[in-house]
Amino acid sequence: MSTNGKTPQTDVVVIGGGPAGATCSTLLAQQGVKVSLFERDKFPRFHIGESLIPETYWVLQRLNMLDKMRASPFVKKYSVQFVNAAGKESAPFYFHDNKPHECSQTWQVVRSEFDMMMLNNAREHGVDVRQPARVLDVLFDGDRARGVRIQNEDGSQSELEARVVVDASGQSTMLMNRFKLRSWDPVLNKGAIWTYWKGAYRDAGKDEGATVVIQTVNRQGWFWYIPQHDNVISLGVVAPFDYLFKGRGSHEQTYAEEVAACPAVQKRIEGAERVTGFFATKDYSYRTRQAAGDGWVLIGDAFGFLDPLYSSGVLLALKSGELAADAITRGIQTGDTSAAQLGHWAPQFNQGIDRMRRLVCEYYDGFNFGKFVRTYPHLRNTITDLLIGDLFHDRVDAVWEPMESLYPPDKQPIPPWTSAPTHDQPIDKQGELVLPEGPLR
């Protein structure tokens, strides 16, 4: 099939070499599809999103990444634990108790290293990776995407014709911006400030690599506590954007105030040395209203971003990359690269995100994991299913009614994300990272 009368130079172009783009391109190449990937940055480069969840295992397996992960220095993660505003610790949610399989051990990664491993793996599978090379524009023939215009490292520009264009540009959201497809989440409008510590507290043995989610004392937000290799802890605070960034001091001051107000965090970093400056970002949740068009499809953060509470971002990037790769492969084999074919996986994928989103919103509305499992011990495994990212089966919906039975009488229902205004609200600098001076992780 030709796009604008010309024969496409490649089957698929992928914009962006983060986890979503690397996944999609690798799986396409594995299935004999000719694919070129453009990444604007030189790797290694800093990125946030360091805690994986167990359901990434199945995609990593298809990517032939498991042996590389096992041989990596990444800290093994077996559980997640919650500390409430009063400092009370829940029992750890051990993934293995739920699924006695090696998939229940996952990793705390350093993204500069993980992303480079993923992109090198794509190269090894035959993906034509061009880097650094920025995609300036997606080219269209009417409604059909036909390729991309690229700025090469030497500043020259070129075009590449393709049957399908995959937007994996992360929070740059190239095509979502172009077509004004973004729905901002009506309630999840947070920000984050974080830094890295050496020599902070680590649990022993199996708990060494646990993610700890620590609620702030005023219940406005929470800290992530992520143990990484080289004795480093990633420690960030997430709270409503206005609370964190409006009328407060520098990021350093705000972070220090939040730590000082939270004894459970303070005691963990006592005597530790801070090894980077302070990072900050706006992390409003959003999703696209349309996953695909004729000849194009969105994956990863270019499809949607969900609040990082349960560390679901990389899983959703890998999963959407996988689903899109299979849809594209089939589409190319059958000569059907229509919107319907390229995006047929999206409704079920959105249902999975809806489940994770609901669990996120319940937490912000006061949901208490400890109380829930004490009241409904038989649902501990089902809640753990959600925490590991097993989101795409309706059997996990068994948790919602019991959860509602514990609601305080005045609790408002959670507005669905589709209740957001359908126009694109301009919110500046979404996802723009404030990087500190000095060393990055």
Ligand SMILES: Cc1cc2nc3c(=O)[nH]c(=O)nc-3n(C[C@H](O)[C@H](O)[C@H](O)COP(=O)(O)OP(=O)(O)OC[C@H]3O[C@@H](n4cnc5c(N)ncnc54)[C@H](O)[C@@H]3O)c2cc1C
């Ligand atoms: C505060 C915070 C904490 C988080 N914590 C976690 C966590 O613990 N666990 C987790 O799983 N997720 C977490 N996430 C989410 C995670 O960071 C993302 O979901 C994940 O990185 C998405 O992967 P991606 O491949 O879609 O996008 P990215 O990883 O952002 O990759 C996109 C790539 O596209 C490239 N690109 C962009 N525009 C162009 C262009 N025009 N041309 C060429 N290349 C381009 C970029 O350089 C980038 O490398 C967190 C996010 C935030 C904000």
